[in-house]
Amino acid sequence: xxxxxxxxxxxxxxxxxxxxxxxxxxxxxxxxxxxxxxxxxxxxxxxxxxxxxxxxxxxxxxxxxxxxxxxxxxxxxxxxxxxxxxxxxxxxxxxxxxxxxxxxxxxxxxxxxxxxxxxxxxxxxxxxxxxxxxxxxxxxxxxxxxxxxxxxxxxxxx
Amino acid sequence: xxxxxxxxxxxxxxxxxxxxxxxxxxxxxxxxxxxxxxxxxxxxxxxxxxxxxxxxxxxxxxxxxxxxxxxxxxxxxxxxxxxxxxxxxxxxxxxxxxxxxxxxxxxxxxxxxxxxxxxxxxxxxxxxxxxxxxxxxxxxxxxxxxxxxxxxxxxxxxxxxxxxxxxxxxxxxxxxxxxxxxxxxxxxxxxxxxxxx
Numbered sequence: 360x361x362x363x364x365x366x367x368x369x370x371x372x373x374x375x376x377x378x379x380x381x382x383x384x385x386x387x388x389x390x391x392x393x394x395x396x397x398x399x400x401x402x403x404x405x406x407x408x409x410x411x412x413x414x415x416x417x418x419x420x421x422x423x424x425x426x427x428x429x430x431x432x433x434x435x436x437x438x439x440x441x442x443x444x445x446x447x448x449x450x451x452x453x454x455x456x457x458x459x460x461x462x463x464x465x466x467x468x469x470x471x472x473x474x475x476x477x478x479x480x481x482x483x484x485x486x487x488x489x490x491x492x493x494x495x496x497x498x499x500x501x502x503x504x505x506x507x508x509x510x511x512x513x514x515x516x517x
Numbered sequence: 518x519x520x521x522x523x524x525x526x527x528x529x530x531x532x533x534x535x536x537x538x539x540x541x542x543x544x545x546x547x548x549x550x551x552x553x554x555x556x557x558x559x560x561x562x563x564x565x566x567x568x569x570x571x572x573x574x575x576x577x578x579x580x581x582x583x584x585x586x587x588x589x590x591x592x593x594x595x596x597x598x599x600x601x602x603x604x605x606x607x608x609x610x611x612x613x614x615x616x617x618x619x620x621x622x623x624x625x626x627x628x629x630x631x632x633x634x635x636x637x638x639x640x641x642x643x644x645x646x647x648x649x650x651x652x653x654x655x656x657x658x659x660x661x662x663x664x665x666x667x668x669x670x671x672x673x674x675x676x677x678x679x680x681x682x683x684x685x686x687x688x689x690x691x692x693x694x695x696x697x698x699x700x701x702x703x704x705x706x707x708x709x710x711x712x713x714x
Contacts, residue, residue, distance in 0.1 A: 361564060368571055386570070386574045387570065389573040389576050390573030391573075393572060393696050394565065394569045396695050396696075403532045405557045406529070406533065406536055406554050407535075408554070409550040409557065410554075412553045414546065447644075455652040471649075471653070476640050478612070488619050489688050489691070490688050490691055497676055501639070508664050
Protein backbone atom coordinates (compact mmCIF):
# COMPACT_ATOMS: atom_id res chain seq x y z
CA UNK A 360 0.00 0.00 0.00
CA UNK A 361 2.82 2.37 0.91
CA UNK A 362 4.54 1.45 -2.35
CA UNK A 363 1.43 2.46 -4.30
CA UNK A 364 1.32 5.73 -2.38
CA UNK A 365 4.93 6.45 -3.25
CA UNK A 366 4.41 5.54 -6.89
CA UNK A 367 1.43 7.88 -7.15
CA UNK A 368 3.35 10.66 -5.40
CA UNK A 369 6.42 10.26 -7.61
CA UNK A 370 4.29 10.16 -10.75
CA UNK A 371 2.42 13.30 -9.68
CA UNK A 372 5.71 15.03 -8.84
CA UNK A 373 7.15 14.04 -12.21
CA UNK A 374 4.19 15.41 -14.11
CA UNK A 375 4.30 18.56 -12.02
CA UNK A 376 8.01 19.17 -12.62
CA UNK A 377 7.48 18.61 -16.31
CA UNK A 378 4.60 21.08 -16.45
CA UNK A 379 5.98 23.81 -14.23
CA UNK A 380 9.20 23.78 -12.22
CA UNK A 381 8.44 26.85 -10.14
CA UNK A 382 4.99 25.66 -9.13
CA UNK A 383 6.43 22.30 -8.12
CA UNK A 384 9.00 23.98 -5.92
CA UNK A 385 6.21 26.00 -4.33
CA UNK A 386 4.23 22.80 -3.73
CA UNK A 387 7.22 21.21 -2.01
CA UNK A 388 7.70 24.30 0.12
CA UNK A 389 4.06 24.18 1.15
CA UNK A 390 4.37 20.47 1.91
CA UNK A 391 7.39 21.05 4.13
CA UNK A 392 5.76 23.97 5.93
CA UNK A 393 2.59 21.97 6.63
CA UNK A 394 4.66 19.04 7.87
CA UNK A 395 6.84 21.23 10.07
CA UNK A 396 3.80 22.93 11.58
CA UNK A 397 2.31 19.71 12.89
CA UNK A 398 5.53 17.80 13.62
CA UNK A 399 5.73 18.61 17.37
CA UNK A 400 2.19 17.31 17.94
CA UNK A 401 2.88 14.14 15.95
CA UNK A 402 5.99 13.37 17.94
CA UNK A 403 4.21 13.85 21.26
CA UNK A 404 1.35 11.61 20.18
CA UNK A 405 3.72 8.87 19.06
CA UNK A 406 5.48 8.78 22.43
CA UNK A 407 2.14 8.69 24.23
CA UNK A 408 1.06 5.80 21.99
CA UNK A 409 4.23 3.93 22.78
CA UNK A 410 3.69 4.31 26.50
CA UNK A 411 0.07 3.17 26.21
CA UNK A 412 0.77 0.08 24.15
CA UNK A 413 3.56 -0.88 26.54
CA UNK A 414 1.30 -0.55 29.57
CA UNK A 415 -1.85 -2.04 28.01
CA UNK A 416 -0.62 -5.29 26.52
CA UNK A 417 -2.99 -7.73 24.76
CA UNK A 418 -3.03 -10.08 27.76
CA UNK A 419 -4.33 -7.30 29.99
CA UNK A 420 -6.92 -6.24 27.42
CA UNK A 421 -8.21 -9.80 26.94
CA UNK A 422 -8.61 -10.17 30.69
CA UNK A 423 -10.76 -7.01 30.81
CA UNK A 424 -13.11 -7.81 27.95
CA UNK A 425 -13.16 -11.56 28.43
CA UNK A 426 -16.04 -14.03 28.28
CA UNK A 427 -19.59 -13.03 29.22
CA UNK A 428 -18.69 -9.47 30.11
CA UNK A 429 -21.88 -8.18 28.45
CA UNK A 430 -22.55 -4.47 28.08
CA UNK A 431 -20.07 -3.65 30.84
CA UNK A 432 -17.39 -5.44 28.86
CA UNK A 433 -18.56 -3.66 25.72
CA UNK A 434 -18.24 -0.28 27.40
CA UNK A 435 -14.80 -1.15 28.69
CA UNK A 436 -13.79 -2.46 25.25
CA UNK A 437 -14.98 0.76 23.63
CA UNK A 438 -13.09 2.83 26.22
CA UNK A 439 -9.90 0.86 25.66
CA UNK A 440 -10.33 1.29 21.91
CA UNK A 441 -10.97 5.02 22.28
CA UNK A 442 -8.01 5.61 24.57
CA UNK A 443 -5.44 3.67 22.61
CA UNK A 444 -3.92 4.13 19.20
CA UNK A 445 -2.90 0.79 17.78
CA UNK A 446 -2.09 0.46 14.09
CA UNK A 447 -4.55 -1.73 12.16
CA UNK A 448 -2.06 -4.40 11.27
CA UNK A 449 -1.46 -4.96 14.99
CA UNK A 450 -5.07 -4.42 16.07
CA UNK A 451 -6.80 -6.92 13.79
CA UNK A 452 -4.61 -9.91 14.58
CA UNK A 453 -4.90 -8.95 18.26
CA UNK A 454 -8.71 -8.76 17.99
CA UNK A 455 -8.75 -12.11 16.24
CA UNK A 456 -6.63 -13.60 19.02
CA UNK A 457 -8.96 -12.17 21.64
CA UNK A 458 -11.96 -13.70 19.83
CA UNK A 459 -10.28 -17.09 19.82
CA UNK A 460 -9.68 -16.71 23.53
CA UNK A 461 -13.38 -16.27 24.21
CA UNK A 462 -14.02 -12.54 23.91
CA UNK A 463 -17.49 -11.76 22.55
CA UNK A 464 -18.20 -10.35 19.09
CA UNK A 465 -20.00 -7.40 20.65
CA UNK A 466 -16.97 -6.45 22.75
CA UNK A 467 -14.56 -6.91 19.87
CA UNK A 468 -16.78 -4.84 17.55
CA UNK A 469 -16.87 -2.04 20.12
CA UNK A 470 -13.10 -2.26 20.55
CA UNK A 471 -12.34 -2.22 16.81
CA UNK A 472 -14.84 0.54 16.04
CA UNK A 473 -13.71 2.81 18.84
CA UNK A 474 -10.08 2.13 18.03
CA UNK A 475 -10.54 3.28 14.46
CA UNK A 476 -13.01 6.13 14.90
CA UNK A 477 -12.19 7.65 18.28
CA UNK A 478 -8.76 9.01 19.02
CA UNK A 479 -8.29 10.44 22.48
CA UNK A 480 -4.53 10.23 22.10
CA UNK A 481 -4.62 12.26 18.90
CA UNK A 482 -6.72 15.03 20.49
CA UNK A 483 -3.83 17.54 20.42
CA UNK A 484 -3.35 17.02 16.68
CA UNK A 485 -7.05 17.12 15.90
CA UNK A 486 -7.60 20.21 18.05
CA UNK A 487 -4.83 22.12 16.32
CA UNK A 488 -6.75 21.65 13.06
CA UNK A 489 -10.40 21.63 14.08
CA UNK A 490 -10.54 23.30 17.46
CA UNK A 491 -11.81 21.94 20.75
CA UNK A 492 -15.54 21.87 20.06
CA UNK A 493 -15.48 20.01 16.74
CA UNK A 494 -12.88 17.57 18.03
CA UNK A 495 -14.80 16.69 21.17
CA UNK A 496 -18.10 16.40 19.31
CA UNK A 497 -16.68 14.26 16.51
CA UNK A 498 -15.13 11.85 18.96
CA UNK A 499 -18.21 11.81 21.16
CA UNK A 500 -20.54 10.98 18.27
CA UNK A 501 -18.14 8.35 17.00
CA UNK A 502 -18.01 6.84 20.48
CA UNK A 503 -21.80 6.62 20.71
CA UNK A 504 -21.93 5.18 17.19
CA UNK A 505 -19.50 2.48 18.30
CA UNK A 506 -22.23 0.95 20.49
CA UNK A 507 -24.70 0.89 17.60
CA UNK A 508 -22.13 -0.98 15.53
CA UNK A 509 -21.45 -3.35 18.43
CA UNK A 510 -25.15 -4.11 18.91
CA UNK A 511 -25.69 -4.80 15.21
CA UNK A 512 -22.61 -7.02 14.98
CA UNK A 513 -23.75 -8.93 18.07
CA UNK A 514 -27.15 -9.40 16.43
CA UNK A 515 -25.59 -10.65 13.17
CA UNK A 516 -23.43 -13.13 15.05
CA UNK A 517 -26.17 -14.28 17.39
CA UNK B 518 12.48 32.59 19.64
CA UNK B 519 13.50 30.03 22.25
CA UNK B 520 10.22 30.57 24.05
CA UNK B 521 8.31 29.96 20.82
CA UNK B 522 10.05 26.65 20.33
CA UNK B 523 9.24 25.57 23.88
CA UNK B 524 5.57 26.47 23.44
CA UNK B 525 5.38 24.65 20.13
CA UNK B 526 7.02 21.57 21.60
CA UNK B 527 5.40 21.69 25.05
CA UNK B 528 3.26 18.61 24.46
CA UNK B 529 6.22 16.72 23.05
CA UNK B 530 8.38 17.77 26.02
CA UNK B 531 5.67 16.74 28.46
CA UNK B 532 5.57 13.30 26.83
CA UNK B 533 9.36 13.02 27.01
CA UNK B 534 9.18 13.79 30.73
CA UNK B 535 6.44 11.18 31.13
CA UNK B 536 8.64 8.64 29.36
CA UNK B 537 11.52 9.62 31.64
CA UNK B 538 9.34 9.06 34.69
CA UNK B 539 8.33 5.65 33.34
CA UNK B 540 12.04 4.81 33.01
CA UNK B 541 12.51 5.67 36.67
CA UNK B 542 9.56 3.50 37.75
CA UNK B 543 9.80 0.53 35.40
CA UNK B 544 12.65 0.55 32.92
CA UNK B 545 11.55 -2.63 31.11
CA UNK B 546 8.15 -1.11 30.38
CA UNK B 547 9.76 2.17 29.33
CA UNK B 548 12.11 0.38 26.99
CA UNK B 549 9.14 -1.35 25.38
CA UNK B 550 7.35 2.01 25.08
CA UNK B 551 10.43 3.41 23.39
CA UNK B 552 10.51 0.48 20.97
CA UNK B 553 6.86 0.99 20.03
CA UNK B 554 7.48 4.72 19.63
CA UNK B 555 10.48 4.11 17.38
CA UNK B 556 8.31 1.77 15.32
CA UNK B 557 5.53 4.37 14.95
CA UNK B 558 8.02 7.11 14.12
CA UNK B 559 9.35 4.91 11.33
CA UNK B 560 5.78 4.29 10.14
CA UNK B 561 5.08 8.01 10.25
CA UNK B 562 8.23 8.92 8.35
CA UNK B 563 7.30 6.36 5.72
CA UNK B 564 3.66 7.29 5.17
CA UNK B 565 3.43 10.98 6.03
CA UNK B 566 5.92 12.58 3.58
CA UNK B 567 4.18 11.41 0.38
CA UNK B 568 0.83 12.54 1.83
CA UNK B 569 2.21 16.02 2.45
CA UNK B 570 3.87 16.19 -0.96
CA UNK B 571 0.57 15.22 -2.62
CA UNK B 572 -1.13 17.88 -0.52
CA UNK B 573 1.37 20.50 -1.63
CA UNK B 574 0.78 19.54 -5.26
CA UNK B 575 -2.98 19.60 -4.75
CA UNK B 576 -2.72 23.01 -3.16
CA UNK B 577 -0.74 24.39 -6.09
CA UNK B 578 -2.45 22.69 -9.02
CA UNK B 579 -6.12 22.22 -8.15
CA UNK B 580 -7.96 25.52 -8.52
CA UNK B 581 -10.42 26.53 -5.84
CA UNK B 582 -13.44 26.44 -8.09
CA UNK B 583 -12.72 22.81 -9.02
CA UNK B 584 -12.72 21.77 -5.37
CA UNK B 585 -15.88 23.77 -4.74
CA UNK B 586 -17.57 22.13 -7.72
CA UNK B 587 -16.68 18.59 -6.66
CA UNK B 588 -16.77 18.77 -2.87
CA UNK B 589 -18.19 22.16 -1.94
CA UNK B 590 -21.67 23.34 -1.10
CA UNK B 591 -24.18 22.02 -3.58
CA UNK B 592 -21.88 19.26 -4.79
CA UNK B 593 -24.64 16.96 -3.55
CA UNK B 594 -24.36 13.20 -3.83
CA UNK B 595 -21.24 13.58 -6.01
CA UNK B 596 -19.46 15.33 -3.13
CA UNK B 597 -20.57 12.70 -0.62
CA UNK B 598 -19.42 9.83 -2.85
CA UNK B 599 -16.08 11.50 -3.55
CA UNK B 600 -15.50 12.13 0.15
CA UNK B 601 -16.22 8.49 1.01
CA UNK B 602 -14.05 7.22 -1.86
CA UNK B 603 -11.05 9.46 -1.21
CA UNK B 604 -11.20 8.73 2.52
CA UNK B 605 -11.51 4.98 1.93
CA UNK B 606 -8.65 4.86 -0.54
CA UNK B 607 -6.34 6.44 2.01
CA UNK B 608 -3.29 4.93 3.60
CA UNK B 609 -2.03 5.62 7.06
CA UNK B 610 -3.41 6.39 10.49
CA UNK B 611 -6.20 8.90 11.19
CA UNK B 612 -3.83 11.69 12.19
CA UNK B 613 -2.68 11.70 8.56
CA UNK B 614 -6.22 12.66 7.55
CA UNK B 615 -6.32 15.96 9.43
CA UNK B 616 -3.84 17.85 7.22
CA UNK B 617 -5.58 16.48 4.12
CA UNK B 618 -8.95 17.63 5.42
CA UNK B 619 -7.40 21.01 6.20
CA UNK B 620 -6.27 21.55 2.62
CA UNK B 621 -9.62 20.35 1.25
CA UNK B 622 -11.36 22.80 3.54
CA UNK B 623 -9.07 25.65 2.56
CA UNK B 624 -9.77 24.89 -1.08
CA UNK B 625 -13.51 25.12 -0.56
CA UNK B 626 -14.85 21.67 0.30
CA UNK B 627 -17.92 21.82 2.53
CA UNK B 628 -17.75 20.98 6.24
CA UNK B 629 -20.15 18.09 5.75
CA UNK B 630 -17.93 16.52 3.12
CA UNK B 631 -14.83 17.10 5.22
CA UNK B 632 -16.39 15.21 8.11
CA UNK B 633 -17.54 12.42 5.80
CA UNK B 634 -13.98 12.22 4.49
CA UNK B 635 -12.60 12.03 8.04
CA UNK B 636 -15.12 9.33 8.95
CA UNK B 637 -14.24 7.31 5.86
CA UNK B 638 -10.54 7.62 6.53
CA UNK B 639 -11.03 6.54 10.12
CA UNK B 640 -13.09 3.45 9.51
CA UNK B 641 -13.83 2.38 5.93
CA UNK B 642 -10.27 2.35 4.60
CA UNK B 643 -10.07 -0.34 1.95
CA UNK B 644 -6.63 -1.73 2.90
CA UNK B 645 -7.83 -2.07 6.49
CA UNK B 646 -11.08 -3.64 5.32
CA UNK B 647 -9.15 -6.40 3.53
CA UNK B 648 -7.15 -6.96 6.68
CA UNK B 649 -10.33 -7.09 8.74
CA UNK B 650 -11.98 -9.60 6.38
CA UNK B 651 -9.08 -11.93 6.91
CA UNK B 652 -8.70 -11.50 10.66
CA UNK B 653 -12.29 -11.25 11.87
CA UNK B 654 -14.31 -12.93 9.14
CA UNK B 655 -16.62 -11.85 6.35
CA UNK B 656 -19.86 -11.33 8.35
CA UNK B 657 -18.03 -9.14 10.86
CA UNK B 658 -16.21 -6.98 8.31
CA UNK B 659 -19.15 -6.68 5.91
CA UNK B 660 -21.62 -5.77 8.64
CA UNK B 661 -19.27 -3.14 10.00
CA UNK B 662 -18.75 -1.67 6.54
CA UNK B 663 -22.50 -1.66 5.81
CA UNK B 664 -23.28 0.10 9.10
CA UNK B 665 -20.33 2.47 8.89
CA UNK B 666 -21.06 4.08 5.54
CA UNK B 667 -24.48 5.46 6.48
CA UNK B 668 -23.11 6.03 9.99
CA UNK B 669 -20.32 8.37 8.97
CA UNK B 670 -22.65 10.33 6.70
CA UNK B 671 -25.17 10.78 9.52
CA UNK B 672 -22.43 11.74 11.99
CA UNK B 673 -21.07 14.30 9.50
CA UNK B 674 -24.49 15.92 9.20
CA UNK B 675 -25.14 15.99 12.93
CA UNK B 676 -21.66 17.39 13.48
CA UNK B 677 -22.28 20.05 10.85
CA UNK B 678 -25.53 21.00 12.54
CA UNK B 679 -23.76 21.45 15.88
CA UNK B 680 -21.15 23.87 14.52
CA UNK B 681 -22.34 27.45 14.25
CA UNK B 682 -20.75 30.06 11.98
CA UNK B 683 -18.44 31.16 14.78
CA UNK B 684 -17.09 27.60 15.21
CA UNK B 685 -16.65 27.28 11.47
CA UNK B 686 -14.75 30.55 11.24
CA UNK B 687 -12.47 29.37 14.02
CA UNK B 688 -11.73 26.13 12.20
CA UNK B 689 -10.98 27.98 8.96
CA UNK B 690 -8.69 30.35 10.90
CA UNK B 691 -6.81 27.41 12.43
CA UNK B 692 -6.50 25.65 9.11
CA UNK B 693 -5.16 28.82 7.52
CA UNK B 694 -2.56 29.30 10.23
CA UNK B 695 -1.41 25.69 9.93
CA UNK B 696 -1.09 25.76 6.15
CA UNK B 697 0.16 29.34 6.08
CA UNK B 698 3.13 30.57 4.12
CA UNK B 699 4.17 33.76 2.32
CA UNK B 700 1.83 33.68 -0.63
CA UNK B 701 -1.27 32.64 1.28
CA UNK B 702 -4.44 33.97 -0.24
CA UNK B 703 -6.46 35.76 2.40
CA UNK B 704 -9.96 34.56 2.98
CA UNK B 705 -12.22 36.21 0.47
CA UNK B 706 -15.63 37.69 1.17
CA UNK B 707 -17.19 34.93 -0.91
CA UNK B 708 -15.63 32.29 1.30
CA UNK B 709 -16.93 34.04 4.40
CA UNK B 710 -20.41 34.00 2.93
CA UNK B 711 -20.04 30.31 2.11
CA UNK B 712 -19.06 29.47 5.69
CA UNK B 713 -21.99 31.37 7.15
CA UNK B 714 -24.45 29.28 5.19
